[in-house]
Amino acid sequence: MPPTRQLHLGAFMRPVSLHTGAWRFPGAWPDANFSFRHIKRFVQTLESACFDAFFMADHLAVLNMPVNALKRSHTATSFEPFTLLSALASVTERIGLIATASTTFDEPYHIARRFASLDHLSDGRAGWNLVTTSNPDAARNFGRDEHMEHDERYRRAHEFYDVVTGLWDSWADDAFVRDTESGLFFDPDKLRVLDHKGAYLSVRGPLNIARPVQGWPVVVQAGSSEAGRQLAAETADAVFTAQPNLAAGKRFYADVKGRMERVGRAREHLKILPGAFVVVGDSRDEAQEKRALLDTFVHDDSGFASLSIALGHDVASFDPDGLLPEVPETNASRSARERVIDMARAEGLTVRQLAQRVGGYSGLQMVGTATDIADEMEQWLVEEGSDGFNVMFPYLPAGLDDFVAKVVPELQRRGIFRRVYEGTTLREHLGLPRPGNRFFENR
Amino acid sequence: MPPTRQLHLGAFMRPVSLHTGAWRFPGAWPDANFSFRHIKRFVQTLESACFDAFFMADHLAVLNMPVNALKRSHTATSFEPFTLLSALASVTERIGLIATASTTFDEPYHIARRFASLDHLSDGRAGWNLVTTSNPDAARNFGRDEHMEHDERYRRAHEFYDVVTGLWDSWADDAFVRDTESGLFFDPDKLRVLDHKGAYLSVRGPLNIARPVQGWPVVVQAGSSEAGRQLAAETADAVFTAQPNLAAGKRFYADVKGRMERVGRAREHLKILPGAFVVVGDSRDEAQEKRALLDTFVHDDSGFASLSIALGHDVASFDPDGLLPEVPETNASRSARERVIDMARAEGLTVRQLAQRVGGYSGLQMVGTATDIADEMEQWLVEEGSDGFNVMFPYLPAGLDDFVAKVVPELQRRGIFRRVYEGTTLREHLGLPRPGNRFFENR
Incomplete structure (x- = not known):
């Protein structure tokens, strides 16, 4: 009998709860969104429960809403993802660290380099949530009045992805020989210049950092449009999706996995992880x-x-x-x-x-006892509604602590969630292969 | 009697030694450039010696030299500065963390946000080494064949600086009230939209992160041209400069401090820190x-x-x-x-x-006993050749350890270098005022 399919769990945070009332809940920490001490404690707790990843939502503007509503929000401001996740990399050992970064308002050389750097600093735990950013307030922070049209944004995103992964392949995995005797630091035969010239981007390379520990950091996407699903099926390692219920989740799952098969990818090489807002109680x-x-x-x-x-x-x-x-x-x-x-x-x-x-x-929300929630998660897994979830906690720290103390052990008891990390990298946690290098022998 | 003028010390690293032969020196760690474990150990040692800052050099390309020479270099690749310094912020408590970032190949919204984030993560220890990047290899990594002309680069840099500091002022220092009772998270009267439209940049704001702990992170510049000196005199908190000897250093010092006076700035509000390559022995x-x-x-x-x-x-x-x-x-x-x-x-x-x-x-190099080196540094300080140095170590770890064990105590004995950190922020270490907020009462 093949081993039971395993659930994968990310913690989707901004970098706290996405619920607007969360900071006012009795016992919640109102400043959690902007306290490294608190966030470190959350992520260390998630790591103790063997979560696959901490997944940081992001925006390139103060949230787009009337100031009268905005002033009630605890997520209007926060840390910048690369700096926060790098700081977290030093104080954690196994949990994956996924940062959101935009293909519309950043440069592929910067993005490739920062994720490679985070991947090395964390010993292979970096993930890139690739977003195309449709927020007009973000456009105005980057010198543009008009926002890029949807399909064009996706065409640019695909090219951007090709450039970033190409830059990650600049060096063979064994390029750095550091032979003090002969004075050879790297083998020049193991260095390639990408020299990309495309419709949207022109990037020479090589990248000035060694190939990431994971080959390529894990690439997550969230698009649900036709173009978004297709891009994910062709390129993503994981999909974060909003699905209102199991029936919709199953349709989405079948659609994306079907698209993968049509482009020649193995179904298990992409994990579909819907967002789920979870509230645990000792009784319903x-x-x-x-x-x-x-x-x-x-x-x-x-x-x-x-x-x-x-x-x-x-x-x-x-x-x-x-x-x-x-x-x-x-x-x-x-x-x-x-x-x-x-x-x-x-x-x-x-x-x-x-x-x-x-x-x-x-x-999508799951509200009930630990057994109720484990039942629901198991049903999604078994019926191929998902490969796991991006869990959203209602308030902090108690909402997160309850999930870790009550739901995780129940999932472990059922044999559908790990009790210890078996691998060291985020790819290993997610059961994904390490990509070969386009310029050199796969290794 | 006024207190003796104090020496300020940065450690200028890439993020190791800049010397091409360093990695081959007996006892050196050949992989130091790319080992977080080693770099963490260096920076913790510098902190134990009360260095003002760890200063990370950077390039936006693999170094521009023939591959035959490049393959001998241990600094052709390295970590990206924001990710490395953020990771270091978690494992240090007082030392300043200065990252190099370009005004030519990045966006002011990203730069403002990342430095603000690093400043919060480090409790006020961030510094920005503002560079305009003249490397044509870097240009080709960012879609440009032609490089921007020198004076234009500096005009853009000045505008970029205005935008970044303006974004840092988006929020009053006391904007976030977090009143759980009334549900008011921030006071909307304490938020301003920059709405910058200039010759090179158009950036709306506000920044999606609270005002930095230091008001503005410390701004370091390195330009030695006419335009570079003037920009530094008008805007910089510290200058990193290459001066071949004391006589040249004194001319540069007098020139920049004179320019400051002419634009109405106090001389002591900018620290001039030449690079010095230091080799310590028990005898000359x-x-x-x-x-x-x-x-x-x-x-x-x-x-x-x-x-x-x-x-x-x-x-x-x-x-x-x-x-x-x-x-x-x-x-x-x-x-x-x-x-x-x-x-x-x-x-x-x-x-x-x-x-x-x-x-x-x-x-500039200083080679000799701890006494010789302290004599030379003291002479530069007393004769106004500098306000301190950006020390470059010859090889690692021994070159750094020797400086910390032998030269620092000698400087402390003479009363020209701190024995303990008196402040907590990099501005406090450097004796610089906290900038007021352009939109709100200074506080």
Whole structure:
């Protein structure tokens, strides 16, 4: 019998909870987002539970929302990912460290070099969350008024990926001989100049750092559009995706793995990890109460702004304590709008409750006992809805500590999650092969 | 009586010795340039000696030299500065951490953000070595065939500096109130949008990270041209400069401090720190022997290539063991050429010895006992040749350990170098004021 397929777990953080009310939850650390001491403690706890990776969300601007809502947010500012993850590399030993970096507003030489450097500093634990950045506020921080059109962004992203991986291959793995006797530091036959000239980029190389420990750091993508799925199927090692439920997750999983097969890649060489917002209680009621209490900490300024954006209609005239009235048709995203309206109807939420849900977190959630959550995760794994999850914690530190203390042991007991790290690199944690070097013999 | 003016010491490293033969010296660690374990040990040793800062040189390309010489170099590749210094921030407590970053090949939003992040991660120890990058090999790694002309590079650098410091001022120091009761995370009156539109750059802001601990990280410059000196006098907190001897150092010192006065800055608000290559022995003879031995590890491939570049003439036809013959006039830099020829004549060096000197290190050096070196450093300080030095170590670890064990105590005994860190930030170590915020009351 083949070994049981294993669950992979990332911790998706910004670099704390993504829930707007998290910092106000009783016992939470309001300054967690900007305290290295706290973040170090979180990541060391995740490492003690053998998480595959700490995954840092990022934006290249202060979040794009009205200042009245923004001033309620604990994630408007934070650390920059490369600096934070490098600092964390020194105080951890095994957990993967995934940084978000944009192909639209940065240079491939910088990106290739920084990830290679992080990979060496962490002994092979770096991952790149490749994003194309569609935020117009970010564009204005980089000298552009007009944002690049979607398909063009993806074409540039693909070329950018080719250049970055090409730069990572500048040196053979055994290029540095350091022979003090003859005075030969590296073998020049093991150095290649990329000399890329393409539609968007012109980059000569070679990279001024040795080939990464992992060959290439792990590449994560999050695109869900046609172009995004195809790019992921062709190039990604892992996909971070938002899926509202298991049925949708299974469709996405089958689609991306099918695309992989069509381009000749093995299905297991890409891990699909949907985001999951997890609230653990000792009973279902306790978990539900925590979840409901958390939403009450979403201020009306945030909640009503977020709900108005989602519906494409200003909700100021609605009775906040009444049920959601009929909402006129608008030009807001139809699917987002319908999802929100359906949620209100299905759960009988008042306008304020709905606003708090949307302003806090309204994607896939798992709320219950450790057994409930392990059941749900196992079902996704077995039914091929995913290869694991990017877990989002509701508040810190307790939401993270509860997951580590209660859910992880239950997953381990079932034999679907590691008890110790078997490998040392993030690729090894994820069960991914080490890429060969395009210029030299695979080794 | 006013307190004795104090010496400031940086350790200038790439991130090891700049001497081409260093990695071959007996007892040296050949892989020091690319071992975080070794570099951590060096920087912790420097911190135990109360150095002001670890200063990381950088290039945005593999070094520009023929591959036959390059393959002898232990500094052709290394870590990327932000990732390395952030990793070091976690394992040190007081020493300043200065990273080189280019105003020509990077974006001000990224630079402002990364230095702010490093400053927060290190509790106020970040410094920016602002360089304009004139290396054509770097240009080709960033999609440009033609390099930007010198004066234009400096005009862009000045604007870049204005934008970066403006972004650092995006938030008042007390913007983040984190009032869990009312749900107010930050006070929106304490946030400003820079909205810069200039000749070279257009950057909206605000920066998505709190104002740095130091207000602004320390800004170091190294330009020695007319434009470079003027930019430094107007904006820099410290200057790293190459000065061949005390007389030249005094002229440079008087010039830059005079320029500061003319733009209304206090002389003591910029520290001038020439590079000094220091070899310590228990006797003068021992120090000279070490220095000479080190040069023998410069391979002919490196030495003759470097000497040919310096003279603008291929030295292959010269007798390597004879004295330097007459060298035809060329279009090489006249001052560099004459300096090298004068050195050969003054010291009676053979062609090979001269090549080894030029291929290794031929700038300001201090070779002798701890007393000799302390005498020389004290003379520079007292006669206003400098405010301290960026020390370059000949080989590692012994060259660094000797300096820390022998020279530092002698400087301390004379009362011109600290025995303990009195402040916590790099600005405090250097005796520099914390800049006010352009948008808010100084605080």
